[in-house]
Amino acid sequence: MIINHPLLGPRDAAEFTYLGDASLLARPDWQSETAAGDFDAWLHLRDNPAGEHRELWFHEQGDRSWLIVTRNTLTHEITGVEMARDGAPARGTDT
Amino acid sequence: MRYSGFRVIMEGLRGNTGWQPVWREPDPKPEYDIIIIGGGGHGLATAHYLAGTHGITNVAVLEKGWLGSGNAGRNTTIVRSNYLLPDNQPFYELSMKLWEGLEQDLNYNAMMSQRGIVNLFHSDAQRDAAVRRGNAMLMAGADAVLLDQDGIRRMCPWLDYDNARFPIHGGLLQPRAGTARHDAVVWGYARAADARGVDLIQNCEVTGFHIEGGTCRGVETTRGPIRAQKVAACVAGSSSRLMSQAGMRLPIESHVLQAFVSEGLKPVLPGVVTFGAGHLYISQSDKGGLVFGGNLDGYNSYAQRGNLPVVEDVCEGAMALMPMIGRARLLRMWGGVMDMSMDGSPFICKTHIDGLYFNGGWCYGGFKATPGSGYCYAHLLATDQPHPVAGAFRLDRFTRGAPIDEKGEGAQPNLH
Numbered sequence: 001m002i003i004n005h006p007l008l009g010p011r012d013a014a015e016f017t018y019l020g021d022a023s024l025l026a027r028p029d030w031q032s033e034t035a036a037g038d039f040d041a042w043l044h045l046r047d048n049p050a051g052e053h054r055e056l057w058f059h060e061q062g063d064r065s066w067l068i069v070t071r072n073t074l075t076h077e078i079t080g081v082e083m084a085r086d087g088a089p090a091r092g093t094d095t
Numbered sequence: 096m097r098y099s100g101f102r103v104i105m106e107g108l109r110g111n112t113g114w115q116p117v118w119r120e121p122d123p124k125p126e127y128d129i130i131i132i133g134g135g136g137h138g139l140a141t142a143h144y145l146a147g148t149h150g151i152t153n154v155a156v157l158e159k160g161w162l163g164s165g166n167a168g169r170n171t172t173i174v175r176s177n178y179l180l181p182d183n184q185p186f187y188e189l190s191m192k193l194w195e196g197l198e199q200d201l202n203y204n205a206m207m208s209q210r211g212i213v214n215l216f217h218s219d220a221q222r223d224a225a226v227r228r229g230n231a232m233l234m235a236g237a238d239a240v241l242l243d244q245d246g247i248r249r250m251c252p253w254l255d256y257d258n259a260r261f262p263i264h265g266g267l268l269q270p271r272a273g274t275a276r277h278d279a280v281v282w283g284y285a286r287a288a289d290a291r292g293v294d295l296i297q298n299c300e301v302t303g304f305h306i307e308g309g310t311c312r313g314v315e316t317t318r319g320p321i322r323a324q325k326v327a328a329c330v331a332g333s334s335s336r337l338m339s340q341a342g343m344r345l346p347i348e349s350h351v352l353q354a355f356v357s358e359g360l361k362p363v364l365p366g367v368v369t370f371g372a373g374h375l376y377i378s379q380s381d382k383g384g385l386v387f388g389g390n391l392d393g394y395n396s397y398a399q400r401g402n403l404p405v406v407e408d409v410c411e412g413a414m415a416l417m418p419m420i421g422r423a424r425l426l427r428m429w430g431g432v433m434d435m436s437m438d439g440s441p442f443i444c445k446t447h448i449d450g451l452y453f454n455g456g457w458c459y460g461g462f463k464a465t466p467g468s469g470y471c472y473a474h475l476l477a478t479d480q481p482h483p484v485a486g487a488f489r490l491d492r493f494t495r496g497a498p499i500d501e502k503g504e505g506a507q508p509n510l511h
Contacts, residue, residue, distance in 0.1 A: 014404040045344040048335035
């Protein structure tokens with residue numbers, strides 16, 4: 001697979017490591033009444049779709065940036081790549 | 096029809112005209128006691144033990160393709176019970192014992208071959224871990240032998256013992272482990288279940304569940320609705336897709352694992368050998384092909400095929416372990432879709448929906464578990480109580496903070 005890095009251009013996927021579903025960026029609110037259940041679901045449960053999947057890739061052998069890659073899990077076709085810091089929810093990564 | 100050596104000779108004299116189809120091709124009935132979704136090894140084993148051990152024969156196995164068309168036909172056929180944790184090892188040892196009596200139980204030649212598995216170690220720390228694992232296996236009633244380098248040399252003199260970075264110091268041997276013929280296991284279970292009256296319905300995909308007031312009453316399929324008192328999902332690899340139709344999110348990601356087989360060679364490998372410094376396991380099939388595999392590709396996939404970087408990684412591991420493999424040519428390679436759970440361990444449990452049961456999350460260890468999984472799932476379905484050796488395989492173990500993390504990697508499925 002080739003990941004079209006927004007800054008560096010097309011790079012071999014072997015340069016990256018994979019974390020998982022991009023929804024992991026949306027960390028639950030730790031002060032919420034339902035925080036225990038929210039964190040359990042956030043950490044352990046996955047949609048795991050067959051088809052389009054937004055997921056986090058880390059450019060470990062490159063510029064060490066986090067990317068959100070939109071990829072089809074049935075065909076491995078990559079249809080979108082963005083910097084995770086641009087696509088991250090307004091809150092979440094810094095709480 | 097009972098199979099025997101005498102039968103083979105008689106049929107040979109009669110021009111092989113007496114053989115019959117191995118199972119029926121029934122149309123689905125409107126209602127069953129139990130519907131099993133998934134006609135792979137685990138689903139068919141569940142049907143066999145439901146009918147044989149618990150006497151429940153009004154059972155249907157629904158398979159969207161043909162029997163054994165999923166991971167049952169895509170594995171590396173290794174059978175072993177060399178686990179560490181007390182929630183795992185008794186289950187796999189039960190499965191190992193069922194493997195040992197499987198062919199007599201099914202009256203089918205599954206080509207079960209107990210030639211042993213050896214896990215190599217390359218450092219003092221790995222030796223300590225092997226000793227600990229071996230003791231855990233012995234305490235669970237399994238067999239384990241610690242071999243030093245000379246012991247390994249007697250089995251496999253051609254390994255790369257003097258590798259500067261990863262010298263082979265020895266290995267942990269389980270003599271009763273081995274390999275079985277994966278298709279024959281599926282066919283044997285299918286034939287035995289069919290003979291007891293279980294309906295095996297192929298080309299019948301489940302497209303939805305009938306859930307009324309929190310109770311599952313049946314399924315919608317491509318061959319019409321079918322009612323049932325209990326519905327048992329058994330579709331590892333596609334668990335998330337199936338259970339999402341019941342509104343469930345699972346602690347599972349689907350990942351692709353590749354496997355490889357070389358051209359047929361003369362007998363060289365006595366059993367299964369695993370490399371302790373990389374991730375590689377290798378055995379030799381009865382046809383002579385070297386069957387081997389390694390790591391997951393590492394990203395979510397339902398594609399049943401992987402990419403080339405992992406092919407390179409696995410072949411590098413094989414070269415590091417046994418340099419002579421560089422002379423062998425690769426004949427085939429393929430990929431299978433794994434239910435990778437959050438702790439690397441499986442599930443055999445009820446769900447929050449009454450009448451709906453779940454079996455999945457087998458990661459890349461499902462084949463060896465086939466008899467044990469079917470046996471324990473049948474026990475759960477028949478008695479509504481978990482089998483004692485499978486009581487920890489529950490979906491809620493993460494919420495309770497009780498994962499069964501054999502590798503100690505945490506909730507990162509592509510690392511298990």
